[in-house]
Amino acid sequence: MDWIALLALVVLWVGYTTFAYYKGKETPCLASVLALYRRDWMYRLLGRDNRIADASLLQSLRASVSFFASTSILIIAGLVTGIAASEEAVGVLSTIPFVTTNTRELWELKVLVMLVIFVYTFFEFTWSLRLYNFSCVLFGSAPLCQDINGHKTRQAVFATRSAHIMTLAANHFNYGLRAYYFAMATLAWFIHPGLFMGAAALVVFILYRREFHSKVLDALAVSERETHF
Template sequence: MTPHDYLNIGAAVWLFVCWVGYARFARKRARTDHCLASVLHVYRKTWMIEMLSRQNRIADTALIASLERNVSFLASTSILIIAGFVTIMASIDKVYITITALPFANESMSPRQLQLKIVLLLMIYVYAFFTLTWAMRQYGFCSILLGAAPAHDADIGEAERRRYAISTAKIIDQAGHSYNYGLRAYYFSLAILPWFFNTWFFIVAVGVVVGVLYRREFHSTTLRALVRDLTATEAMKKSPNG
């Protein structure tokens, strides 16, 4: 094996280390700090508690259907991308000639290395498809739970209502996590594109993706607004006039 082969192997390991490492870091950090996942979980619980007190729940079912459509779009896109990569694999020699003819193309890349990179992309989108379709199924479960939710005037205790709301919110939360995992697969797949031109560009791109994900999940303007609104809502509930 040449030094370039070892560099490519190290770059592939770097991708999975960053991907898996960031996922573990985000889950652990969410337990102690505000992030999009932890804050949205609070909003989902509030949503389900409020849903049980409403007589008309058409808006709630429409919201679940809207979330499911967003996931369905990405899942359908994954299938199209997978089909495209399978087509590329069938004509890898022509694709290799086309890519190497591009400006700044990696001249040391062999057809076999190109094939392995495309296989890696294919595997990522297969993972994304399975993750996103699982999110779709979980949103479908949420629709069933909304349909089976007790009526606003049902003769059940407040503890039972809250337990049902929290359980339903938990399933919505799990669907949101699956959707998030699928989105991350898309992000990291885009980082592979510079690999067709330069391995070091790919290594830097993976680091940039991790930085973008971290900033959006833990330090974005959207997160600050969500936390601010959540704090204001809790303050109004505790107020004597609230």
């Protein structure tokens, strides 16, 4: 049952990621709509010489990613400690009704799975942070507005490339957050594998609703249709 639950996690996680990637190309979703806003942002940036506000916005994005990357390191340290305290943890869990984690090997397997998940989140967040650092370089190299007036091609090239780098950074940040969601579902595995599979399925439902049918998506899509270039 535990191996089936672990396989279900992998199938649901990989399956939803693949589904969201291809469906996002066909229908509006948070990722695709925000990608258009980033391109519009880059066009606005080219229209002003004072770009302090743009730098502040980018810094706030980097700060969010940096926070989650640091948190992942702390969680990894805690999970390593949890493996070292296997006997004590199993002893505590064995006193709780309906808990199926009753052996040291099973406890260590489940903690190891969570450890792998958070190592993955760390790599996603750090790569996202590096991509935002690359965006800082692009901001610094952006041509002044008086230098590109009338050069529509140059404007389009810069705006498209800069927005693409920022979208890649946002996508990897999203992958890391998605892993956090599934890590929360994995906590249910310590109680019962059936509960774990139900929690993982619930995570997929929540992600789908938020990315493809949320109220914020409706608001962004309407605004994008009204104001997009």
